[in-house]
Amino acid sequence: MAKIGLIDVDGHNFPNLPLMKISAYHKSIGDNVEWYDAMFSGHMDKVYMSKVFTFTPDYPYYIHADEVQKGGTGYNYPDGGDALPEHIEHIYPDYSIYYDKIPEVKNTAYGFLTRGCPRGCEFCIVAQKEGKSSRKVANLAEFWRGQKNICLLDPNMFACPEWRELSQQLIDSNAWVDFSQGCDIRLMTAEKAEYLKRMKIKQVHFAWDRYEDKDFIVDKFREFKEITQWDKRKLPVYVLVNFNTSLEQDLDRIYTLRNLGYWPYVMIYEKDKLSKGHVMRRLQRWVNMRPIFAKVPIFEEYLKR
Numbered sequence: 291m292a293k294i295g296l297i298d299v300d301g302h303n304f305p306n307l308p309l310m311k312i313s314a315y316h317k318s319i320g321d322n323v324e325w326y327d328a329m330f331s332g333h334m335d336k337v338y339m340s341k342v343f344t345f346t347p348d349y350p351y352y353i354h355a356d357e358v359q360k361g362g363t364g365y366n367y368p369d370g371g372d373a374l375p376e377h378i379e380h381i382y383p384d385y386s387i388y389y390d391k392i393p394e395v396k397n398t399a400y401g402f403l404t405r406g407c408p409r410g411c412e413f414c415i416v417a418q419k420e421g422k423s424s425r426k427v428a429n430l431a432e433f434w435r436g437q438k439n440i441c442l443l444d445p446n447m448f449a450c451p452e453w454r455e456l457s458q459q460l461i462d463s464n465a466w467v468d469f470s471q472g473c474d475i476r477l478m479t480a481e482k483a484e485y486l487k488r489m490k491i492k493q494v495h496f497a498w499d500r501y502e503d504k505d506f507i508v509d510k511f512r513e514f515k516e517i518t519q520w521d522k523r524k525l526p527v528y529v530l531v532n533f534n535t536s537l538e539q540d541l542d543r544i545y546t547l548r549n550l551g552y553w554p555y556v557m558i559y560e561k562d563k564l565s566k567g568h569v570m571r572r573l574q575r576w577v578n579m580r581p582i583f584a585k586v587p588i589f590e591e592y593l594k595r
């Protein structure tokens with residue numbers, strides 16, 4: 291029986307899916323798995339370290355183990371390094387390792403039904419990491435066993451040719467579905483919107499990142515709203531700023547979305563490089579603090595205050 295240690299280097303409030311699968315695999319062959327602790331764990335046969343974000347500092351302590359394996363985009367940008375072997379990639383995750391750290395994991399299943407995205411947006415690593423097409427990689431039952439919530443990590447499920455079959459699985463689950471990485475409004479059709487309506491959904495995130503999409507994206511937003519009749523609280527839309535748009539174009543997207551009955555949500559590209567009082571940070575604060583955005587409708591007014 292080998293002693294296996296795990297280190298979630300980011301340690302944010304979100305479970306690390308590869309580590310949950312690695313844990314499930316090692317437990318299935320009788321190994322002992324625990325979170326690695328430099329002070330108390332002692333010598334391990336193998337320690338796995340996973341790091342998602344490049345900005346997270348690395349694990350600072352010496353690791354007492356025969357073998358250390360590192361993975362994730364935080365270590366290997368942008369492709370994430372070696373993929374998990376197939377027999378681990380498709381195992382049911384060991385959610386229990388997070389029960390004490392993140393209580394909502396007890397009621398939530400996490401996973402990918404599809405990988406890849408045909409878009410290849412310049413600010414996004416998905417196409418490089420997972421390929422420039424969306425393909426089915428799993429059925430829902432691979433990572434869901436009756437949990438109340440399903441958190442999908444798919445980058446663009448509705449770009450996958452099997453979107454109908456996968457949507458039906460989500461409908462049949464009767465669980466609350468969270469498309470955590472958002473849905474692509476540019477691919478929405480009346481049929482896709484009807485499928486979404488049949489799922490239990492608290493919120494669907496869309497994005498309007500490229501200003502030049504305005505000519506057709508506005509009609510897409512309008513059509514989706516007409517079909518679903520969902521309230522704006524259910525319809526946040528990411529608006530990427532500080533990438534290749536002007537402030538005027540940012541405000542145009544924000545005001546247009548609000549007029550269409552959506553809730554814009556500003557995301558700043560390379561935010562850490564901006565000074566504290568930068569206008570983009572102020573724009574983000576104005577829009578994302580919803581009570582303020584509802585009370586002060588014009589950005590210039592907000593700046594005066």
Ligand code: SF4
Nearest residue numbers: 407409410411414445
């Ligand atoms: S559509 Fe979304 S997932 Fe696809 S490349 Fe663009 S940002 Fe990434």
